[in-house]
Amino acid sequence: MAVTKVVMPKLSEAMESGKIIKWLKKEGDRIQGGDILAEVETDKADVEMEAFGGGVLRKILAPAGETVPVGVLIGVIAEPGDDVAALIASAPAPAPARAGAPALAVAAPSTPAPTPTASPRPPAVAPGPMRPSPVTSAPAAAVAAQPSGGRVKASPLAKKIAAQTGVDLRLLQGSGPGGRIVRRDVETAGAAPAAMRAVPDAEFEDRPLSQMRAAIARQMPLSKAPVPHFYVTNEVAMDRAWELREELNALEGQPKISLNDLVIRACALALLQHPGVNASFRGDAIRVFHRAHIGIAVALEEGLITPVLRDCHAKSLAQIAVESRDLAERARVRKLRAQELSGATFSISNLGMFDVAEFSAIINPPEGAILAVGSVRRVPVVDEAGLGVGRRMALTISCDHRVMDGAMGARFLQDVKRLLEEPLRLLV
Amino acid sequence: MAVMTYRDALNMALREEMRRDGRVFLIGEEIGLYDGAYKVTQGLLKEFGPQRVVDTPIAESGFTGVGIGAAMVGLRPVVEMMTFNFALLALDQIVNSAAKMCYMSGGQFNVPIVIRGPGGPAAQLAAQHSQSMETYFYHVPGLKVVRPTTPMDAKGLLKAAIRDDNPVIFIESETLYNVKGEVPEDPEFLIPLGKALVRREGTDVTVIAYMGMMYRAMEAAEDLEKEGISVELVDPRTLRPMDTETIINSVRKTHRCVVVEAGAGFAGMGSEIGAFVTEQAFDDLDAPVERVTGANAPMPYARNLEKLKTPSKDRIVAAIRRVCNVNGS
Numbered sequence: 001m002a003v004t005k006v007v008m009p010k011l012s013e014a015m016e017s018g019k020i021i022k023w024l025k026k027e028g029d030r031i032q033g034g035d036i037l038a039e040v041e042t043d044k045a046d047v048e049m050e051a052f053g054g055g056v057l058r059k060i061l062a063p064a065g066e067t068v069p070v071g072v073l074i075g076v077i078a079e080p081g082d083d084v085a086a087l088i089a090s091a092p093a094p095a096p097a098r099a100g101a102p103a104l105a106v107a108a109p110s111t112p113a114p115t116p117t118a119s120p121r122p123p124a125v126a127p128g129p130m131r132p133s134p135v136t137s138a139p140a141a142a143v144a145a146q147p148s149g150g151r152v153k154a155s156p157l158a159k160k161i162a163a164q165t166g167v168d169l170r171l172l173q174g175s176g177p178g179g180r181i182v183r184r185d186v187e188t189a190g191a192a193p194a195a196m197r198a199v200p201d202a203e204f205e206d207r208p209l210s211q212m213r214a215a216i217a218r219q220m221p222l223s224k225a226p227v228p229h230f231y232v233t234n235e236v237a238m239d240r241a242w243e244l245r246e247e248l249n250a251l252e253g254q255p256k257i258s259l260n261d262l263v264i265r266a267c268a269l270a271l272l273q274h275p276g277v278n279a280s281f282r283g284d285a286i287r288v289f290h291r292a293h294i295g296i297a298v299a300l301e302e303g304l305i306t307p308v309l310r311d312c313h314a315k316s317l318a319q320i321a322v323e324s325r326d327l328a329e330r331a332r333v334r335k336l337r338a339q340e341l342s343g344a345t346f347s348i349s350n351l352g353m354f355d356v357a358e359f360s361a362i363i364n365p366p367e368g369a370i371l372a373v374g375s376v377r378r379v380p381v382v383d384e385a386g387l388g389v390g391r392r393m394a395l396t397i398s399c400d401h402r403v404m405d406g407a408m409g410a411r412f413l414q415d416v417k418r419l420l421e422e423p424l425r426l427l428v
Numbered sequence: 429m430a431v432m433t434y435r436d437a438l439n440m441a442l443r444e445e446m447r448r449d450g451r452v453f454l455i456g457e458e459i460g461l462y463d464g465a466y467k468v469t470q471g472l473l474k475e476f477g478p479q480r481v482v483d484t485p486i487a488e489s490g491f492t493g494v495g496i497g498a499a500m501v502g503l504r505p506v507v508e509m510m511t512f513n514f515a516l517l518a519l520d521q522i523v524n525s526a527a528k529m530c531y532m533s534g535g536q537f538n539v540p541i542v543i544r545g546p547g548g549p550a551a552q553l554a555a556q557h558s559q560s561m562e563t564y565f566y567h568v569p570g571l572k573v574v575r576p577t578t579p580m581d582a583k584g585l586l587k588a589a590i591r592d593d594n595p596v597i598f599i600e601s602e603t604l605y606n607v608k609g610e611v612p613e614d615p616e617f618l619i620p621l622g623k624a625l626v627r628r629e630g631t632d633v634t635v636i637a638y639m640g641m642m643y644r645a646m647e648a649a650e651d652l653e654k655e656g657i658s659v660e661l662v663d664p665r666t667l668r669p670m671d672t673e674t675i676i677n678s679v680r681k682t683h684r685c686v687v688v689e690a691g692a693g694f695a696g697m698g699s700e701i702g703a704f705v706t707e708q709a710f711d712d713l714d715a716p717v718e719r720v721t722g723a724n725a726p727m728p729y730a731r732n733l734e735k736l737k738t739p740s741k742d743r744i745v746a747a748i749r750r751v752c753n754v755n756g757s
Contacts (some may be wrong), residue, residue: 054755157683176715176753183683183714417521 002177003082004053006037006075008068018047019067029057031077033175038064038074052179055079056124059088154181154268165190165335168211212303215274224362227281228401231360232409236419238376238391241423254318259393260296261321265375266419268292268312268320271346276411278345280366281402295344295364296324298331305331306364308344317426348373358394368403371416374397393420430613437579437603438468438544441586442506444615446476449504452590453480455491456508456545465510466546466605492518492543496526496595499541504590512547512561519564526595527570542589544598548639549577549690549700549738551603555726558734560691565597566668572596572621573667577642579609581665584619592621601639624671626678630660633748634678636701637688638663641739645688648744657752667697676708683714684751685731690738693721715751720744 008018021039025031036048037057062074062311078264152169154162158181162169167189174181208216241262248257271278271292280287292313295306307327312320330336349361350373361372374394380392395416399409419425432440446452453476456464460473460483473481484491495505511625515522527538547561555747564571569662572594576582582600589596627642627651637645642663649659662678664670679685685705687698698719705717728734749755 155714156711160711177750182753 002053002055002078003084004050004055004077004089005087006051006053006288008062008070008072008074009049010070014221014385017067018071020062020064022064022420023060027057027060031055034173050173051077054078054084058082058084061088083085086220089147089404093196101276152181153179154186155183157183158186161186161190168210168215170288171214173209212300212305216303218315220362221289223365227363227365229360229363229398230401230406231396231398232406232413233358233394234410236393236395236417236420237381238420241420242376242391244336244423244426248317255321255325257317258324258379259352259376260348260373261317261324262423262426263350263371263395263416264294264296264309264312264320264324265315266416267294267346267348267371268315269419269426270412270415272313273415274408276404276408277369277397277412279368279403280345281368281400282366286403289345290313291345293343293345295347295367295370296327297347297349297361300332305336305341306335306347307331307340307342308342310343313314320401346370350392352376352393358396363398363400366399368400369412370398371396403412429610431608432579432607433605434576434579434582434600434637435466435468436643437583437609437611438586438600439470440611440613441471441583441590442469442472443475445587445590446480446643448470448615449590451502451504453482453498454506454508455482455484456485457486457510459483459508460668462503464508466602468600468605469508472668488514488517489521492521492562493525495541495543496521496529496539499526499539499595500529500537503748504540504542506542506544506590509543509545511557511602512545513557513559515543515545515561515597516564518543522565522571522595522597523568527568527737530594531570534584536670538593539595540593542586542592542596542598544586544589545600545654546602546605547718548601549603549722549726549727549734550601550732552729552731553602553727554729558727560598560689560722562667563691563696566697570595571668574598574621575638575663575667576665577604577638577663579607579611581619581625583611584617585621585665588618588621591618603640609681619665621666622669622671623666624662624664624674626660626674627663628659628661630658630682632658632660632682632752633684633686634660634662634682635686635744635748636662636664636667636675637669638665639690641690643689644739645744648741651741651745652748655754657748657754659748664697670700672704672708676705679705679709680712683712684718685713685716686720686744686747686751687740688720688744688747690722692724693719694724696721714755718747718751720747 018040018223021041023038025035025037031037031051033051035051037051038049038051040047053315056079057075058078059076060074060211064070068074076087078084086254106159153174154169155176161183161295165186167186169181172181172185172189175185176182245257245259245262248254275288275290278289291311293308293310295308297304297306309320309324311326327336327340344364344367346367347364347370349370351359352373352375356374357377358374359372363370372395376391376393378389379392381388381392395413396410397413432627441705442454445702448640452473458480459469459480463470469481492507495507498505522543526541529537529539549560550558562573562575565571571591574585574589575594586598589598615636630649635645635649642661649661652659660673660682664675687701689697694700698721702717702719706713718745722739723737725737727737
């Protein structure tokens with residue numbers, strides 16, 4: 001039988017070490033894959049640590065109370081007959097050098113490999129509050145910490161069942177060899193909510209979290225708390241944009257343009273002029289993007305999702321209209337491809353259809369800003385001619401203060417306003 | 429149905445086909461006066477005479493060539509290799525003449541020949557006389573290759589091979605000649621070539637094996653049944669053309685696949701089955717296809733080493749547990 005190395009797991013993106021609160025199993029206990037071995041305190045939460053393989057817990061190398069770097073061997077699970085002496089001898093002394101970690105972690109079956117902190121590439125999928133599925137770090141106990149940006153190991157059958165049942169493989173802990181997600185893991189995950197529903201209560205009911213809701217719930221605190229938001233609001237006169245849109249939509253053979261398409265186009269043009277807003281905080285640098293990939297929040301029954309419209313700066317209004325409608329429709333029937341859910345450099349959230357005066361949105365890290373779009377409302381306005389009726393729309397940009405300051409956000413918003421108020425600019 | 433040995437089932441098949449078709453004749457070493465080294469041709473010289481049961485010198489290439497020539501001009505020879513290891517001496521005749529004649533003559537000459545004899549691991553016959561020979565033949569386009577596991581298959585498949593218009597390599601086994609089983613006495617009982625058989629139905633894993641390995645896999649399946657692992661056993665029976673459909677259907681049902689073969693694993697039957705299962709049933713697999721094969725070494729003479737060389741029941745059980753992701757108890 002295989003020897004399973006128990007290493008300090010990487011339970012969140014930022015985690016570098018964890019403190020063992022207590023061991024729930026002692027040396028000599030028989031362990032099954034999935035058993036809770038110990039409780040670990042991380043930078044974010046106290047987390048139960050699962051066994052990735054079965055056997056007997058032969059050795060505990062890090063006692064309760066000790067703080068251990070991610071990836072370092074803290075225990076050994078093996079069959080009684082297996083020789084584990086060499087492995088135990090190879091374990092680093094307490095407070096081992098971090099350099100020793102990756103090698104151990106690579107050898108350990110099913111253990112999330114620690115991501116080098118100085119990774120030159122951004123995670124392949126960015127977590128965000130609007131984007132339920134991409135999970136690069138997992139703070140919750142029940143969730144496996146997958147290697148950041150790494151591929152999910154699942155059997156072909158498990159992938160097929162997951163696709164059919166809508167189970168998100170990234171949220172599962174594989175029980176197969178090497179941590180592979182196999183059929184029973186997906187089936188268990190798919191069946192879990194039904195089991196929970198089996199205990200109703202007269203005064204209230206506990207609705208199980210959908211995969212999407214669960215992901216949103218996990219990501220929200222990671223988006224809001226660590227990112228210092230500030231907000232800038234302005235009001236846009238939409239009379240001319242409204243007329244232009246009506247004119248365009250009266251043209252035969254042209255795709256129907258929505259107000260949101262006008263906003264997308266305006267933002268794309270403004271982002272080119274204000275690259276500082278089309279930017280991402282990288283810890284030791286600010287990454288400025290030369291292309292505008294815009295995430296468009298789409299409300300769904302069980303949550304919302306943010307498909308990405310790529311290269312908006314290079315697309316005509318008609319193209320934007322066609323492609324954004326396609327993305328939204330496929331989002332509603334859950335037919336988006338993974339690559340359409342990641343890579344945005346900026347996002348737009350529009351609640352205009354709900355008669356909302358204005359609101360503010362939460363940034364999708366690692367993006368640097370998000371624009372919240374309210375309804376176009378007919379309001380009394382005062383101009384040179386006196387009191388009249390005009391169409392007005394409130395825009396609120398939420399900005400990451402680590403990336404930009406208030407003036408930068410305000411200037412960007414001013415340009416968006418100008419583009420929408422002189423909407424012929426959107427056509428040239 | 430009669431209960432008889434594998435050997436007698438082969439004898440019955442030969443006798444019936446010789447009675448049925450005057451073109452069928454036997455040729456090989458010691459098959460007439462001596463009744464065959466393994467007594468498969470017992471009594472046939474007496475019944476059919478020396479024109480149809482031809483004893484030859486020790487010259488495999490020569491008498492195989494005689495058989496091929498006879499087949500080209502309309503007879504239906506059954507060539508016996510005393511053991512299939514000796515077929516290596518006739519490899520050029522088999523590979524370059526029998527297998528290709530139809531193709532190279534533009535379809536003018538069929539070669540309806542059966543080349544039969546025992547092969548595969550035997551009991552202490554050592555490196556040169558105890559080996560899986562089918563691998564040398566099933567690679568060759570133009571040959572059919574049959575490995576009958578039971579007495580019933582021995583009869584039904586040999587008769588179908590004799591009636592087939594193509595060259596058929598028919599490899600029996602020393603260790604199975606005395607195995608008894610039910611055999612239909614109907615002289616028209618045939619088992620079509622290219623049809624696999626599900627010998628045991630199961631739901632958790634498909635195990636593919638033939639000949640002695642099938643018997644071992646059967647024991648493994650019975651042991652695992654007690655642990656709640658349900659094993660489906662598929663016997664290809666004809667290795668070429670292989671009945672991929674039956675195998676794929678089984679894997680689609682169980683989602684796991686183990687191939688057991690007595691020969692060394694490299695480029696063996698398990699490699700081939702593993703490849704087409706991956707190609708055709710990738711999305712149905714819950715685990716990689718596992719192979720349980722003979723060790724990568726010539727067959728040792730020493731009994732203890734011989735035992736280590738061939739796949740044991742325990743190794744089959746372990747592989748099944750691995751693909752089912754169940755720890756051993």
